[in-house]
Every structure is written in C-alpha cells, then in structure tokens.
Amino acid sequence: MAEIAKYDRPNRQIHEDSLKAKRDWKNSLDTSFEKGKLEGKLEGKLEMAKNAKELGLDIASIVKLTGLSQKEIEEL
Secondary structure (H helix, E strand, C coil), rough: CCHHHHHCEEEEEEEHHHHHHHHHHHHHHHHHHHHHHHHHHHHHHHHHHHHHHEEEEEEEHHHHHHCCCCHHHHHC
C-alpha cells in the first residue's frame, strides 16, 4: 500500500482500475462456477428421476427421492 501512495494520480487510477477489473473477473468466474454446480445437480436429479420412472417407481416416491416437482417428473 505504501508504494501505491507514491503513485501520481494517473498511475494510481490505472492501478485501481486494474484491481477492479481483477475483482470483477474473479466474481464472474465464481458465479459461473456456482451456476455450473447447480446445473450439474439438477441434471443428476433429472437423470435419476427418469431412471426411476422407467423402472416404474410412482411419482410421489420420485418426488421424495429427487426433490423435483411432480410436474418436472411428469414432463420427463
């Protein structure tokens, strides 16, 4: 931080803009990663529900097993 205090105004602004860009990039990556995890979990639940339905398990049991809605299961 002491080094930054020595920067003149234009260089300090460049440095601050660079830090902001890095933080924004990291936040975007973190958000994308979390979104991907959620999509993967949903995909797994849908696959499990599809398989359970094909095996003849009743809808109410599939709802309890997967946490999906009855409508989501019926649409498989």
